[in-house]
Amino acid sequence: MTKVKQSDRKNKTKLTQDDLRKILSLVNSTRDMLSEMSDGWSVQTSTLAELDKAMHRVQDSMNFRPQKDEQNGGTMYWADLVLPENPKAWFYNPE
Numbered sequence: 001m002t003k004v005k006q007s008d009r010k011n012k013t014k015l016t017q018d019d020l021r022k023i024l025s026l027v028n029s030t031r032d033m034l035s036e037m038s039d040g041w042s043v044q045t046s047t048l049a050e051l052d053k054a055m056h057r058v059q060d061s062m063n064f065r066p067q068k069d070e071q072n073g074g075t076m077y078w079a080d081l082v083l084p085e086n087p088k089a090w091f092y093n094p095e
Contacts, residue, residue, distance in 0.1 A: 022061050026054040065089035 015023075029051040037043050058064075065082055066075035068090035075090045082089050 019061050022054070022057040026051075026058045029054040065091065 029047075033043055033047050033051050036047055059081065063084045065084050065086070066077055067079045067082055067086075067088045068074070069076045084091075
């Protein structure tokens, strides 16, 4: 087992405590869901709902964006999210 240096234990990002709580919530929800699934390879819908909420909190706090659909100007909701600086990032543009 590799010994972890004290400096490696500190948060090295520019995230706020609230951002970190949202990420932690997502990680914990994912862990709970995977644990539940490994017991019987099934999952309760309430677990899926909590995982979905945690994922959206992280997505919103990090401003992860859906990719824009070049053909119709909408979003490609099925595609991977991208960083807001990505040229493929979609933003709502009220007319």
